[in-house]
Amino acid sequence: MPGYLDNGSFGALGCKLVTVAPNNANLEQPLPTINAHIMLFDDATGVLKAVISGTEITQWRTAAASAVATKHLKPSRKFEILAILGAGAQGRIHAIAFQHFFKQVRIWNRNRPRAERLVSELNQSSDSQEFKSFGCNRECVEGADVIVTATFAKEAIVQLEWLKEGAHVNGESRAIKVQDGVRVICAEKFKTAFTSRGYNSESFPVGAGLTHHSELSESIYLRGEVYVDHRTGAEVELAGLKELGVEFKGEIGSLIAGDLSPPPSNRITVFQSLGMAVEDCAMARLVYDLYKTA
Ligand SMILES: NC(=O)C1=CN([C@@H]2O[C@H](COP(=O)(O)OP(=O)(O)OC[C@H]3O[C@@H](n4cnc5c(N)ncnc54)[C@H](O)[C@@H]3O)[C@@H](O)[C@H]2O)C=CC1
Numbered sequence: 001m002p003g004y005l006d007n008g009s010f011g012a013l014g015c016k017l018v019t020v021a022p023n024n025a026n027l028e029q030p031l032p033t034i035n036a037h038i039m040l041f042d043d044a045t046g047v048l049k050a051v052i053s054g055t056e057i058t059q060w061r062t063a064a065a066s067a068v069a070t071k072h073l074k075p076s077r078k079f080e081i082l083a084i085l086g087a088g089a090q091g092r093i094h095a096i097a098f099q100h101f102f103k104q105v106r107i108w109n110r111n112r113p114r115a116e117r118l119v120s121e122l123n124q125s126s127d128s129q130e131f132k133s134f135g136c137n138r139e140c141v142e143g144a145d146v147i148v149t150a151t152f153a154k155e156a157i158v159q160l161e162w163l164k165e166g167a168h169v170n171g172e173s174r175a176i177k178v179q180d181g182v183r184v185i186c187a188e189k190f191k192t193a194f195t196s197r198g199y200n201s202e203s204f205p206v207g208a209g210l211t212h213h214s215e216l217s218e219s220i221y222l223r224g225e226v227y228v229d230h231r232t233g234a235e236v237e238l239a240g241l242k243e244l245g246v247e248f249k250g251e252i253g254s255l256i257a258g259d260l261s262p263p264p265s266n267r268i269t270v271f272q273s274l275g276m277a278v279e280d281c282a283m284a285r286l287v288y289d290l291y292k293t294a
């Protein structure tokens with residue numbers, strides 16, 4: 001993921017290499033599913049300045065982008081309940097990042113003990129015991145003001161009827177049908193490497209979108225107001241949604257800049273996150289500057 005932040009006093013030129021290995025959680029010594037490194041270059045000379053671990057940066061910057069999207073899409077709403085579907089790395093960091101804005105944080109995972117372990121860890125570091133685990137995704141979502149989906153589910157785990165008026169959803173997974181050309185090239189390229197490691201074609205992390213699949217039901221995208229982080233990227237990576245007739249209302253950056261007004265507060269909103277390289281570059285620059293002044 002190459003990126004460039006064009007800014008005189010806080011410029012950043014970088015490239016993140018990121019891998020997704022869904023089986024890592026099942027290893028005897030579990031590893032993160034998503035691992036990354038960021039190469040940070042001098043934005044004026046192009047000289048390599050640092051290679052920075054990007055695994056935690058990816059977790060934090062993704063949750064930060066969701067928090068910013070939530071704030072700008074629902075500027076006037078008071079939040080009480082947050083529902084997080086997925087108790088992996090993203091679920092955990094979203095819980096930590098969002099907790100102070102909610103009275104209750106609900107966490108569901110398809111394998112409930114993982115949600116219970118996370119809830120127990122989070123409650124130990126909180127005074128109010130606000131984290132609760134759920135065994136049923138519907139119960140977790142019903143009544144929530146904000147929902148975060150952070151799984152690898154290929155079928156919808158959130159239905160439109162479960163959402164209350166004015167709810168906001170942050171969808172993290174980009175496991176949505178991509179354009180044929182992109183998909184086929186990637187799948188073929190990685191086929192040998194992945195089959196030799198025991199994956200079947202269903203589990204190719206790149207090119208998995210042979211059919212439309214998503215954590216959110218199609219009707220959520222069709223009835224909600226859908227915003228993205230990057231429109232050009234979304235036009236390609238979310239081509240399956242475009243084919244369904246889903247309209248992308250705009251980028252979160254346009255809301256922040258004041259070029260777009262937030263939708264009426266009673267509307268269901270969706271932030272479909274793709275993840276932007278420029279977010280990683282900015283974080284890498286921050287880490288680098290802190291390291292240099294430490
Ligand atoms: N938009 C963005 O910028 C980013 C998005 N992501 C996405 O966030 C999602 C979660 O990533 P991580 O938390 O790092 O992964 P993780 O492996 O740490 O956690 C994934 C969780 O989803 C659950 N899960 C896996 N398959 C499932 C299924 N079929 N149905 C229901 N639950 C399932 C697992 O039990 C686990 O708790 C992934 O879709 C990933 O691609 C991750 C990083 C950045």
Ligand SMILES: O=C([O-])C1=[NH+]CCC1
Pocket residue numbers: 018020034058174274275276
């Ligand atoms: O933006 C990102 O780094 C990623 N998005 C999905 C997997 C990793």
